[in-house]
Amino acid sequence: MPSPRPAKLYEQVKAYLREGIASGIWKVGEKIPSEFELMERLGASRMTVHRALRELSAEGVLLRLQGAGSFVQAPAPRSPLLEIHDIAEDIARRGHAHRAQVLALEARPAPADIAAEFALRPRARLFYSEILHFEDEIPVQLEQRYVSPGFAPDYLAQDFTRQTPNRYLQTIAPPSEVEHVIHATLADASLQALLRLGPQDACLCLLRRTWTPAGPATRSLLTHPGSRYSLGSRYKLADFHARPG
């Protein structure tokens, strides 16, 4: 049994501050102890405390003002990266447990409008999967997905409780084009039951369609409980560093 190697000191300082903020000792907008105070309290050097505070500042947890002090920042909303990661990774990144329940996995005749999207004749068969995703046993997404059989011939043989369709399809071939459309609706009866919503709860619906050079690949409708989930992204626009000498 290995003795627990002491974690990096600056990580300990960061953890100490994170916990204090999470537990409400220091609230948003309030000032946390100074570097000197933390230095004496935690028994680390000022440079170590300084590094911890600088990293927390870079992460958006703290706002540091030279000459004034360090203040707790409003938590940045968690931003699941819409275009790349799948929900299992998002949940894992938040440190929660993900579970997938496969409600349907079959080839079914496509509705006329969807068949048209895939450039197929009406009633042509498409692969269809319906999966309910849980975050710590709370339902957070209903995933209804049509997949072109020509794109993923082995789709129906997968175990999607172990690997999300998103991730499996990435291994087949990454899409060359992606479309996102987001809208909001009120939950109908079946959605209320699946997502454990009340009759007055709104849903956030994300329609994601992907294409490969060969044609339409997938069409997935991701429905989230509007009150418990949000979608977001944050990115830098200008990475140019044109500095005149």
Added chain:
Amino acid sequence: MPSPRPAKLYEQVKAYLREGIASGIWKVGEKIPSEFELMERLGASRMTVHRALRELSAEGVLLRLQGAGSFVQAPAPRSPLLEIHDIAEDIARRGHAHRAQVLALEARPAPADIAAEFALRPRARLFYSEILHFEDEIPVQLEQRYVSPGFAPDYLAQDFTRQTPNRYLQTIAPPSEVEHVIHATLADASLQALLRLGPQDACLCLLRRTWTPAGPATRSLLTHPGSRYSLGSRYKLADFHARPG
């Protein structure tokens, strides 16, 4: 005439390396000079060089392997989920008529949570505008926006029936960073009246925050009738993800 103040040394080291990578002196996957080598070449201490390299590593520019060296990373592909689009342009693109009704335009004390987002003291004043946007005389967006006075000092003097705040702010300075968060709610009484919604209608809310290098610039909450409006984007994924062997 003030002599140009020398930039921070670790920033100079970072710039030196960025330029070398950009100009092709060091290519993706190649090893850059060691901390010791850079230390002698640039005349900075090892700790200063070390800080520059550590930050470049955190930014994804370099990959550092203890005992081996520092290697140039492949640039991360950036594909914005939602480009900054202007609702007046969207409506015009659909061939419809846009009209804006200014419901409020004033300096007001910011609520505590919003003041914290802007790194201001509670009760500090922010510019605030509330504008209702119509598409062919049907309300499609309620825009509630806080603007940092330091970022746009003349904000309150604008006529936002002629030019949307979004467009005006773009002329001031484009943001360096953008965050989008989307969620869905049920319309409350005031929203029902403004957007002409029924008590059972869902709303699609887009919170958009922007930053400049100087700090937080704007915070706008855009509320759409979920039944009449959707957000979307479609883009090509030009870059494929190449991993170093």
Added chain:
DNA sequence: ACGTGCATATTGTATATACAACTTTTCCCT
């Protein structure tokens, strides 16, 4: 020929010190 082990190179962490830059508070003079 082959692997073992050691020396070396490189990055990671921690500390002490010094001074600079900036903010807030205190206090003194008018």
Added chain:
DNA sequence: AGGGAAAAGTTGTATATACAATATGCACGT
């Protein structure tokens, strides 16, 4: 009381040093 200067407090940057952790290559012995 008011204004302003001084002092104190806090964060930012830069350096020197020491040791730890990890990877690589070389020399040596079998």
